[in-house]
Amino acid sequence: MGAAHRAHLNTPGWKLNWSQDKDKSYKRLPKSCPSHRSKAGVSLIVHILISKYVEHLPLHRLIARFARSGLKVPPPTIGNWVKTGAAPLMILYEAYQKVIFEAFTSKWTKPG
Numbered sequence: 001m002g003a004a005h006r007a008h009l010n011t012p013g014w015k016l017n018w019s020q021d022k023d024k025s026y027k028r029l030p031k032s033c034p035s036h037r038s039k040a041g042v043s044l045i046v047h048i049l050i051s052k053y054v055e056h057l058p059l060h061r062l063i064a065r066f067a068r069s070g071l072k073v074p075p076p077t078i079g080n081w082v083k084t085g086a087a088p089l090m091i092l093y094e095a096y097q098k099v100i101f102e103a104f105t106s107k108w109t110k111p112g
Contacts, residue, residue, distance in 0.1 A: 045085040052082060
């Protein structure tokens with residue numbers, strides 16, 4: 001997983017956009033960032049969500065995987081990225097839940 005994994009993380013969509021300014025002020029974030037406060041790109045957040053929810057990989061193991069690749073990310077940061085990525089999905093979840101609930105209740109409340 002070493003060099004190949006690091007190469008995968010170094011593709012343009014996977015890079016973190018950390019600013020190296022001496023005054024610690026951040027430049028304007030690119031449009032690919034899902035949140036104005038997040039330094040992670042969309043593809044990195046999607047990778048984390050897929051690892052967590054599809055591959056059932058615990059976040060501490062994902063953090064260890066990143067650390068082996070040379071990327072040190074604190075646990076609260078990963079947690080915030082999961083929260084940032086999951087927030088737009090809640091809209092879809094709530095809409096799907098409403099459709100299922102209406103289909104279920106209409107089946108039982110129809111006269112005849």
